[in-house]
Amino acid sequence: MLLLLLSNLLFLGFFVLLMGSKNALLAKAINILGLLLSLGIFLLLHQEANSFTIPWISSWNINFSLSLDDFSFWLIALSLFIGSIASFFVSDSKKAHHEQACISLTIFGSTGLFLANDIFLFFVFWEISLLPLYWILLSQKNAQGLKAALRYIIFTQASGIFLLISMIALAFVHYKSTGVLSFDYDMLVKNNSFYAANSYILFGFALAFLIKLPIIPFHSWMPEVFAHCPSALVLVAVLIKTACYGLIRFSWPLFPESCADFSLFFMSLGLLTLIYGALLAFSEQNLKKIFAYSTLSHAGLMLMGIFANNTLSFFGIILLLITQCISTGGALLLVNQLESVDINMSAGMWHKNTHYAVALLIFLLAGFGFPVFGNFVGEWFVLVSLYQTSSLLGLLTLLGLVLGVVYSLRVFQKICFGHSDSPSVIVNEYQGFVYAVMMAALLFLGLKPLPLNIETQENTLISSYENEVDSL
Amino acid sequence: MNMCLVITFVSSWIAVYSLEYMENEEGIVRFFSTVNLFVCFMLLLVLADNLLLMFIGWEGVGLCSFILIGFYYKEPLAQKAAIKAFLTTRIGDAFLLLALIVCYLQFKTLDISFISNEAGLIHAKEPLLITLICFGLIGGAVGKSAQLPLQTWLADAMWGPTPVSALIHAATMVTAGVYLIARMSALFALSPEGMQAVLAIGALTLLFAGIIASLQTDLKKVLAYSTMSQIGFMFLALGVGAYDAAMFHLTTHAFFKALLFLAAGVIGHSIHSYDFKKMGSLKKQNPFLFWIFLIGCINLMGIPFISAGFFSKELILASVHHDANTSWAYGLALVGVFFTGYYSLRMIKLTFFGKKENNKCHMGIMMKAPLMVLAFFSLVIGYAHFDDIIALLQHESVLAFLTPTIICVLGGLFGFKFTDLGLFAFLKQGGGFEWLYQKLIINPYVALSKKLNPDSLQALETIFIRFTNFFFGSIKSLHTGDLSSYISFLVVAALVMTGIMVI
Numbered sequence A: 001m002l003l004l005l006l007s008n009l010l011f012l013g014f015f016v017l018l019m020g021s022k023n024a025l026l027a028k029a030i031n032i033l034g035l036l037l038s039l040g041i042f043l044l045l046h047q048e049a050n051s052f053t054i055p056w057i058s059s060w061n062i063n064f065s066l067s068l069d070d071f072s073f074w075l076i077a078l079s080l081f082i083g084s085i086a087s088f089f090v091s092d093s094k095k096a097h098h099e100q101a102c103i104s105l106t107i108f109g110s111t112g113l114f115l116a117n118d119i120f121l122f123f124v125f126w127e128i129s130l131l132p133l134y135w136i137l138l139s140q141k142n143a144q145g146l147k148a149a150l151r152y153i154i155f156t157q158a159s160g161i162f163l164l165i166s167m168i169a170l171a172f173v174h175y176k177s178t179g180v181l182s183f184d185y186d187m188l189v190k191n192n193s194f195y196a197a198n199s200y201i202l203f204g205f206a207l208a209f210l211i212k213l214p215i216i217p218f219h220s221w222m223p224e225v226f227a228h229c230p231s232a233l234v235l236v237a238v239l240i241k242t243a244c245y246g247l248i249r250f251s252w253p254l255f256p257e258s259c260a261d262f263s264l265f266f267m268s269l270g271l272l273t274l275i276y277g278a279l280l281a282f283s284e285q286n287l288k289k290i291f292a293y294s295t296l297s298h299a300g301l302m303l304m305g306i307f308a309n310n311t312l313s314f315f316g317i318i319l320l321l322i323t324q325c326i327s328t329g330g331a332l333l334l335v336n337q338l339e340s341v342d343i344n345m346s347a348g349m350w351h352k353n354t355h356y357a358v359a360l361l362i363f364l365l366a367g368f369g370f371p372v373f374g375n376f377v378g379e380w381f382v383l384v385s386l387y388q389t390s391s392l393l394g395l396l397t398l399l400g401l402v403l404g405v406v407y408s409l410r411v412f413q414k415i416c417f418g419h420s421d422s423p424s425v426i427v428n429e430y431q432g433f434v435y436a437v438m439m440a441a442l443l444f445l446g447l448k449p450l451p452l453n454i455e456t457q458e459n460t461l462i463s464s465y466e467n468e469v470d471s472l
Numbered sequence B: 001m002n003m004c005l006v007i008t009f010v011s012s013w014i015a016v017y018s019l020e021y022m023e024n025e026e027g028i029v030r031f032f033s034t035v036n037l038f039v040c041f042m043l044l045l046v047l048a049d050n051l052l053l054m055f056i057g058w059e060g061v062g063l064c065s066f067i068l069i070g071f072y073y074k075e076p077l078a079q080k081a082a083i084k085a086f087l088t089t090r091i092g093d094a095f096l097l098l099a100l101i102v103c104y105l106q107f108k109t110l111d112i113s114f115i116s117n118e119a120g121l122i123h124a125k126e127p128l129l130i131t132l133i134c135f136g137l138i139g140g141a142v143g144k145s146a147q148l149p150l151q152t153w154l155a156d157a158m159w160g161p162t163p164v165s166a167l168i169h170a171a172t173m174v175t176a177g178v179y180l181i182a183r184m185s186a187l188f189a190l191s192p193e194g195m196q197a198v199l200a201i202g203a204l205t206l207l208f209a210g211i212i213a214s215l216q217t218d219l220k221k222v223l224a225y226s227t228m229s230q231i232g233f234m235f236l237a238l239g240v241g242a243y244d245a246a247m248f249h250l251t252t253h254a255f256f257k258a259l260l261f262l263a264a265g266v267i268g269h270s271i272h273s274y275d276f277k278k279m280g281s282l283k284k285q286n287p288f289l290f291w292i293f294l295i296g297c298i299n300l301m302g303i304p305f306i307s308a309g310f311f312s313k314e315l316i317l318a319s320v321h322h323d324a325n326t327s328w329a330y331g332l333a334l335v336g337v338f339f340t341g342y343y344s345l346r347m348i349k350l351t352f353f354g355k356k357e358n359n360k361c362h363m364g365i366m367m368k369a370p371l372m373v374l375a376f377f378s379l380v381i382g383y384a385h386f387d388d389i390i391a392l393l394q395h396e397s398v399l400a401f402l403t404p405t406i407i408c409v410l411g412g413l414f415g416f417k418f419t420d421l422g423l424f425a426f427l428k429q430g431g432g433f434e435w436l437y438q439k440l441i442i443n444p445y446v447a448l449s450k451k452l453n454p455d456s457l458q459a460l461e462t463i464f465i466r467f468t469n470f471f472f473g474s475i476k477s478l479h480t481g482d483l484s485s486y487i488s489f490l491v492v493a494a495l496v497m498t499g500i501m502v503i
Helices: A002-019 A024-045 A070-088 A096-115 A119-139 A143-178 A185-190 A199-212 A221-228 A231-250 A256-283 A287-308 A311-336 A354-367 A374-389 A391-416 A429-447 A460-470 B002-021 B028-047 B051-069 B076-107 B112-125 B127-144 B152-159 B162-171 B173-183 B185-189 B192-213 B219-239 B243-271 B287-301 B308-322 B324-352 B365-395 B398-417 B422-427 B430-452 B456-476 B483-502
Strands: A051-057 A062-067
Touching: A002 A024, A002 A096, A024 A070, A024 A096, A062 A096, A062 A119, A070 A096, A070 A231, A070 A311, A070 A429, A096 A119, A096 A231, A119 A143, A119 A185, A119 A221, A119 A231, A143 A185, A143 A199, A143 A221, A199 A231, A199 A256, A221 A231, A221 A287, A231 A287, A231 A311, A256 A287, A256 A374, A256 A391, A256 B430, A287 A311, A287 A374, A287 A391, A311 A354, A311 A374, A311 A429, A354 A374, A354 A391, A354 A429, A374 A391, A374 A429, A374 B076, A391 B076, B002 B028, B002 B162, B002 B243, B002 B365, B028 B051, B028 B162, B028 B173, B051 B076, B051 B112, B051 B127, B051 B152, B051 B162, B051 B173, B076 B112, B076 B127, B076 B152, B112 B127, B112 B185, B127 B173, B127 B185, B127 B192, B152 B162, B152 B219, B152 B430, B162 B173, B162 B219, B162 B243, B173 B185, B173 B219, B173 B243, B185 B192, B192 B219, B192 B324, B219 B243, B219 B308, B219 B324, B243 B287, B243 B308, B243 B365, B287 B308, B287 B324, B287 B365, B287 B398, B308 B324, B308 B365, B308 B398, B324 B398, B365 B398
Parallel strands: none
Antiparallel strands: A051 A062
């Protein structure tokens, strides 16, 4: 089933590229249908086969091995969902089919990455998921866009190299201590006591993922990409989630002791990022960059949550991954529909298009963790576990989150309040419907954060993670 | 709970009033939908038996308040006021959230009745934690109820339409802090420090806001500061553990302050300003309005037996008086009472007895009816606690009983005579808090943010770029195309390698 899903997505990408060259609308229709179909199949059949392995490079004992647990399940569902939304909002142009294909290839890459159970395979999918966005950026024909593309590829390739080196080092250490050469994730996790002396590998992984997450001071690629990426922008949100996923997979399960030793360091880095992002977002004039910095700020919170290490925070992180992707994505899509990305150029939306203003308000509210929305639930769990780990950090984070309100309200004030002669935004019914679906998802996750419910102790997701962490 | 009754009752009459008040406004749909959403969240806040659910209502009313203060969104000042209100309360909420987190970690639940029952056990183990929770709750309550030091937003919140000021910024939302503390009284009972803090905040705010209210030249601003001051009285009662008295004052205050705001709204509706300079001889033309206003004011002052405000305020002051340790608070409260009288009658004088000629204020039945209903209740609702007052009279001497009233009337007479308090004029702009926050928090934050932008950490990249350029440059210089130099490199390299091998 998993292989079916993957090949389906890969095939979809090329199919769209071939069929859509004449008609942008056709490409869009095929892509959306394909992604939604995959989502449907995935949701229906995910319980059937949870793992799949065939030998790949047998001399090195590398297998093409996939497996699915609840954590990857939610992220895959999310990326398929976001992918179809992204593809819906691609603007019609001659190159639309190109962009559409890139979307499905990105989704293909990240889905593979979420499924990969072999770390070499993980790396391959990691690289695959990076490239389509580079192509999209390259198709922007202005100098700034090309510069952003170059920056993007340099940063992500650097992060890829660190990832590869750390993986090889990990496999090597494993080989030296057990005599078995293996790239199998489960195997590597099982023998995690052997890496205790090699905490530099943890830092290799951390560096790779922190560049991608991004965390200061490695974030400078992101605002540029946000600013110059066309409508497929939402993809970036998905891409960032892969880094978070990787960090969770390759930190605590592999290096429990080292992570515990350095958790304070990483949490402080997260707090700095949280505050730095919020500060920059406050005085930025470019709306897309504001959301880039807000994503940066959120990434800081994620990093803190990951290193606060307990089941509560893990639960919170998953919720945050899903909800922030939707809320930031929604806000970005709304902003993308404005005439200009300059924050001062389009005032008075309250009057001109009330529905637009309300939608923007809802996405912004969700973004800064207003109760009722899923983000709040996620933040709540992260904060509780942070406070448990270190009460000072918890308090500082609480105050840091207030800064999120500051820049969000500024955006709302500039766009919706006031009065200007700039034209109104036209949102058609279909787009309105998609926004409504996104809001409903946020609201649903906020009011009933099932099926990730923490109260049920039998919850496989949490217990499986606990087993992972406590396996040794 | 009677809080529910107050909310639904007052809000429905205010809705009736707004039908006429907002008749010709643009955005009337936005107005009514937000007001209804507000009532919904407010009821959620009051009815919730779980702190997290209560927090949803708590934030929800804050959001509605934000939208409604920013109702006249074209005014830059209204925008600022809206953001200020939301942010200030949000800072308080960060502390409230902290209290919730500590609660959750200690009690493993946020169920209020459970927490109230178990508080004693936790207290026996770790008394400090209870105090910590109390201070978190106080932080939230202070933000929402506009008490010192987070009071600055309420005066600006008057940018909203007057019915909104009546409903949200006088009768219901701002008293949520009082409700929260009363609801969590089981925790406060265990924490003397928490009680002391509430008492001190209440006493200081009621005096501070009373003085500032006496200096304002804008009718709505007087009412706003008076609201702060009255909530200060409620905090005072909470601080000595007189929760019933606090909730009772909350109820009576909801009626008479809504009444005053709505009456002020009638004036504002007709003369399009709340500035005292534009008012004057309103009494001649509008006797009905004058009487309504007077009823509001005697409630504010607490004139014995004909006003509800008397009963509730008397209960509060008596309970503060009884406690020997709180005589300093009682003293402050008495000074506060003096200023209450002062600004009440000063307000009447400046509004109704000035020299400027005014026309008759227009109001239809939709505006008149709510005023009459609220006035009626403001007069009689005090008798709900008549027994308590009688009981009080048996304990206390008549003199002690009447002291606050006498002081208040003295203040009132003074205010009717001298409407300008030059002595305190420097306090007029909110007592310097605005200035302090601007200088200490807002300006540095904005400056820092501007300084960092565009992204200063990007500079780190240039280090890498320089390094790469340098590296590239040095290698490039070796590519000379000169055969002899290549050969010499080859020889040197071969020698070095043999050397390494030999060693």
